[in-house]
Amino acid sequence: MEGLKDAILQYVTKEYLEDDSEPIDFETALISGGIVDSFSMVSLKRFLENKYGIQIPDDKATPEAFDSVNKIATLVEEFVGKKG
Amino acid sequence: MSHIGSYETRIKDFDWAISEKELGYKPGDVINIGWYATDRICQMGKAAKTALIHEGFTGSEKRYTYNDIRLASNAIGAFLRGLGLKDEDRVCLFMDRIPELYLGFLGILKIGAIAQPLFSAFGDESLLVRLSNAETSAILTQKKHVFKVRKILDKLPHLKHIIIVDHDGKAPLKEREVAFSLEGSKPVENLECFPTKAESPSVLHYTSGTTGMPKGVQHVHYSLISQYLTAKWVLDLQENDIYWCTADPGWVTGTSYGIIAPFSLGVTQCVLDSGFSTEAWYRFIEKNRISMWYSAPTAIRSLMKGGDEVVKKFDLSCLRHLASVGEPLNSEAVVWSERVFGKPFLDTYWQTETGCIVISNYPGMEVRPGSMGKPFPGITGTILDPIRNEPYAAPGKIGLVALKFDWPSRMRTYWRNPEAFQKKFRNNWYMTGDRAKMDQDGYYWFAGRDDDIINTAGHLVSPFEVESALLEHPAVAESAVVSKPDPLNLEVVKAFVTVKPGFVASKDLDLEIMNFIRKKLSPLAMPQEIEFVDSLPKTRSGKIMRRILHAKEWGEDIGDTSTLENE
Numbered sequence: 001m002e003g004l005k006d007a008i009l010q011y012v013t014k015e016y017l018e019d020d021s022e023p024i025d026f027e028t029a030l031i032s033g034g035i036v037d038s039f040s041m042v043s044l045k046r047f048l049e050n051k052y053g054i055q056i057p058d059d060k061a062t063p064e065a066f067d068s069v070n071k072i073a074t075l076v077e078e079f080v081g082k083k084g
Numbered sequence: 085m086s087h088i089g090s091y092e093t094r095i096k097d098f099d100w101a102i103s104e105k106e107l108g109y110k111p112g113d114v115i116n117i118g119w120y121a122t123d124r125i126c127q128m129g130k131a132a133k134t135a136l137i138h139e140g141f142t143g144s145e146k147r148y149t150y151n152d153i154r155l156a157s158n159a160i161g162a163f164l165r166g167l168g169l170k171d172e173d174r175v176c177l178f179m180d181r182i183p184e185l186y187l188g189f190l191g192i193l194k195i196g197a198i199a200q201p202l203f204s205a206f207g208d209e210s211l212l213v214r215l216s217n218a219e220t221s222a223i224l225t226q227k228k229h230v231f232k233v234r235k236i237l238d239k240l241p242h243l244k245h246i247i248i249v250d251h252d253g254k255a256p257l258k259e260r261e262v263a264f265s266l267e268g269s270k271p272v273e274n275l276e277c278f279p280t281k282a283e284s285p286s287v288l289h290y291t292s293g294t295t296g297m298p299k300g301v302q303h304v305h306y307s308l309i310s311q312y313l314t315a316k317w318v319l320d321l322q323e324n325d326i327y328w329c330t331a332d333p334g335w336v337t338g339t340s341y342g343i344i345a346p347f348s349l350g351v352t353q354c355v356l357d358s359g360f361s362t363e364a365w366y367r368f369i370e371k372n373r374i375s376m377w378y379s380a381p382t383a384i385r386s387l388m389k390g391g392d393e394v395v396k397k398f399d400l401s402c403l404r405h406l407a408s409v410g411e412p413l414n415s416e417a418v419v420w421s422e423r424v425f426g427k428p429f430l431d432t433y434w435q436t437e438t439g440c441i442v443i444s445n446y447p448g449m450e451v452r453p454g455s456m457g458k459p460f461p462g463i464t465g466t467i468l469d470p471i472r473n474e475p476y477a478a479p480g481k482i483g484l485v486a487l488k489f490d491w492p493s494r495m496r497t498y499w500r501n502p503e504a505f506q507k508k509f510r511n512n513w514y515m516t517g518d519r520a521k522m523d524q525d526g527y528y529w530f531a532g533r534d535d536d537i538i539n540t541a542g543h544l545v546s547p548f549e550v551e552s553a554l555l556e557h558p559a560v561a562e563s564a565v566v567s568k569p570d571p572l573n574l575e576v577v578k579a580f581v582t583v584k585p586g587f588v589a590s591k592d593l594d595l596e597i598m599n600f601i602r603k604k605l606s607p608l609a610m611p612q613e614i615e616f617v618d619s620l621p622k623t624r625s626g627k628i629m630r631r632i633l634h635a636k637e638w639g640e641d642i643g644d645t646s647t648l649e650n651e
Binding site for chain 2: 020
C-alpha cells in the first residue's frame with residue numbers, strides 16, 4: 001500500500017504541481033483543495049488504469065474518491081484486488 | 085411576488101429606460117460599472133450591508149460589506165493608477181476565485197481600464213494568445229500562477245506589470261513583477277472614478293472560434309443596463325436574498341452575474357473557491373442560507389449523480405429560486421430539482437457576445453422542462469430558415485437562433501477583428517451559432533450548435549485551437565478534434581491523431597498527449613479520448629473533414645462524401 005501511495009503522490013506532484021508549490025502528503029485535499037480539477041481527474045484516472053492494468057468505472061471515479069492520495073490508493077486497491 | 089410579475093405584461097410596453105431610471109442614469113451621463121457596484125450602493129444607505137461572503141480552499145471565511153468593497157476596489161484602482169495604468173489599457177485578471185479577483189475587477193473598471201478576466205486553469209499557450217491579441221499592459225495574478233506568465237514573458241513586449249497579489253517575500257520578485265497586498269494596503273476613501281460613458285469599453289472576454297484563434301469580445305459600461313434588469317427579472321434577486329453564482333469570473337457568467345449584476349443590485353453574494361463535491365456544495369448552501377442559486381447543467385447533473393439521499397442530510401429549505409446557464413438543461417434535471425429541492429432550475433440562455441440573458445424561463449411563467457424559454461422583454465429573437473435567412477413563417481421547424489442586435493449589453497465588436505464581427509450577421513440578424521425550434525407558444529427548444537465549437541460543461545472549446553496545439557507534440561503528425569457526447573458534461577473533446585514515423589501509438593503516448601494539452605491549453609481543452617488512426621478523412625484538396633468524424637461520434641448520418649479523398 002505504501003508503494004502504491006508513493007507512486008500516486010509522485011505522479012500528482014510531477015503532473016499537477018509546480019516546482020515551487022507547497023509539498024503535498026497522502027491526506028492533502030486534491031479535488032476540494034483545487035489541486036486537481038474535475039477535468040484533470042480524467043488524466044489521473046487514465047494514469048492509474050495504465051499503470052495498474054485496471055478499469056475504474058465512471059461511477060466510482062467521483063471527486064470524493066479522488067480527493068486524496070489515501071482515498072485514491074484505497075480505490076485502486078479495490079480494483080487491483082478484483083483483477084487478481 | 086417576483087420582480088417580473090407577468091412576463092406577458094412586461095413584453096407589451098417594455099423599454100430599457102425602466103432599468104436606466106432605476107439606476108438613476110440618463111443618456112449622456114457618466115456611467116461607470118465600478119462606481120455603480122460599490123459607491124452608489126453605499127450612497128443608498130447600504131454601506132454596512134454584507135456584499136461578499138467568501139470561503140477559500142481551507143474553509144476560511146472572509147466577509148466584506150459594501151463599504152469594504154468600495155474601499156478595496158478604490159485601493160486596487162489607486163495602485164493601478166500609481167503604476168501609470170490609464171483608461172482603455174487592458175488589465176488581465178488571472179486568479180483563482182479569491183476576493184482580489186472580484187475587487188480587482190471593480191478597481192480596474194473604476195480607473196476606466198478594460199478588465200480582461202482569464203480562467204486561472206489556462207496553460208501558458210492559451211494565456212499567450214489572449215494577452216498578445218489584447219496587447220495587455222498589466223496582469224493581476226497569484227504566486228501559484230505567475231510561473232505561466234514568466235514562461236511567455238519574452239513574447240509579451242506590451243506587458244509592463246505583473247502584479248502578484250499574495251507575494252509572501254520568500255522568493256524574490258522577477259522582471260516586471262510587483263507585489264500588492266490588499267490586506268496590507270491602506271483604505272482609499274476617495275478615488276476619482278474615470279468618467280466613462282455608455283460606449284466606453286469595460287470588459288474583454290475571450291471566446292473560442294471555429295477556424296481562427298480566440299476572439300476578444302468587447303463590452304461597454306452601458307452593458308450594466310441589461311445586466312441589472314435581467315438579474316432582477318430572471319434571477320429575481322431581492323433585497324434579502326443570499327445569492328450564489330457558481331461560475332468562475334474567467335467566463336462571462338462569472339462577471340455579468342457574479343460581479344456586475346449582484347453588486348449593482350446591492351444583494352449579498354457568496355463565493356466558494358474550492359473544487360466540486362456534492363456534500364461541500366450542500367453544506368455551503370445550508371451554512372450561508374443561500375436563497376438564489378445560479379449554476380450550470382454539468383454541476384446539476386453531478387449533484388444528481390450524488391443521489392437523493394445526500395440531499396436529506398442538509399437543511400436546504402432556504403432555497404427560494406434556482407436557475408441554470410451554460411449549456412442546455414435537460415428535462416430530467418428540471419424534474420429532479422423540483423423533486424429534491426421543491427423548485428425547478430429555470431434554464432437561461434445567452435453567450436459571451438450577448439453580455440446578458442437573452443432567452444429564458446421566468447418566475448411565474450409555465451416551465452416546460454427542457455425548453456430554453458422565451459426572449460427577454462425588449463429582445464427580439466427568431467428562428468431563421470438557413471436557406472433564405474428569413475424567419476420561418478410557422479413554428480416547429482429547426483433553424484438558426486438569431487437576434488435583433490439592439491440591447492444594451494450586446495458586444496460592440498471583436499477586439500481588433502471587425503471582419504469576424506461582421507461575419508456574425510446575416511440579413512441584419514445576429515447569428516448565435518445555435519440551432520433551435522420554436523413551439524406554438526413561443527418557447528425555444530435547443531437543437532445543437534451550427535458549427536464545430538465544442539460546448540463542454542458550459543465552456544466553449546475551439547477544435548482548431550486544440551488541433552494546433554496537438555501538432556506541437558513531437559509524436560503527432562495530423563490531428564482532428566471533434567465533440568463526443570458525454571452524460572455529465574454534455575460534450576467532451578475527442579482527438580483523432582496520426583503519429584509520425586518512429587512513434588508508436590500506445591496507452592502511455594495517449595496519456596502523455598492528454599497531459600501535454602492540459603498544461604498547454606487548459607484541462608477543459610484536454611482530449612478525454614484520443615483515437616490513433618492510420619489516416620484522417622480529407623477532401624481531395626487535402627482539408628480534414630471533421631464533420632465525418634463528428635457524425636460517427638454522434639451516430640448521425642455522415643452526409644455527402646462526394647468530396648472525400650478516398651471515395
